[in-house]
Ligand code: HEM
């Protein structure tokens with residue numbers, strides 16, 4: 001049985017990983033800035049890249065549902081199989097939840113939704129309740145997401161360099 005990953009799986013993984021990490025890093029950086037024009041310029045880029053994550057993540061989830069779970073690289077203990085599935089599931093949810101909650105915050109704040117200057121939705125009425133729900137999700141998920149991400153990357157590094165099973169090589173399109 002081939003353990004190779006399909007090209008869409010690999011491309012969608014790295015596209016989401018890079019854009020997600022960039023948007024996450026930007027969000028953390030922006031939140032500490034004073035309310036200057038620079039902050040709002042960066043926030044606009046944060047929102048546009050965040051919307052890109054949403055589109056790529058949605059395609060990825062559809063692809064994952066169509067293709068099914070990743071083929072096992074080697075026989076793993078049951079607890080590792082379960083925790084890997086849980087971590088992957090949480091990361092897939094995070095890539096949808098963060099942009100959706102950001103979008104809710106933006107729309108409920110009465111602001112226009114723009115993608116690099118292109119107006120996708122014009123600003124409308126404000127809803128304080130909805131805005132605070134969006135803001136609560138957007139801000140309170142961050143620490144959990146960072147913890148899960150650290151776990152994910154450490155597990156991948158352990159497989160690649162300690163167990164030497166080629167897990168990262170496989171995600172880079174090389175036959176392990
Ligand atoms: C630079 C950091 C990263 C490395 C080294 C890495 C590495 C990997 C590797 C090796 C796999 C395959 C696991 C296996 O064969 O069982 C994988 C799968 C996965 N990774 Fe990452 N990853 C990184 C960042 C991310 C980020 C930022 C996200 C999402 C926010 C993410 C989400 C996922 C998901 C959902 C899977 C399951 C496979 C899929 O649905 O396509 N990864 N990662």
Ligand code: HEM
Nearest residue numbers: 020023024027028031047050051053098099102103106139
């Ligand atoms: C992958 C998607 C996204 C990630 C990972 C993300 C992450 C973050 C992070 C880490 C913060 C800093 C929060 C804090 O330190 O408490 C933040 C703030 C924010 N994000 Fe996002 N975000 C994403 C998408 C979006 C989108 C799509 C929008 C709106 C359309 C948005 C709007 C905002 C706003 C308005 C803030 C508040 C900035 C401030 O502190 O003044 N985000 N985001």
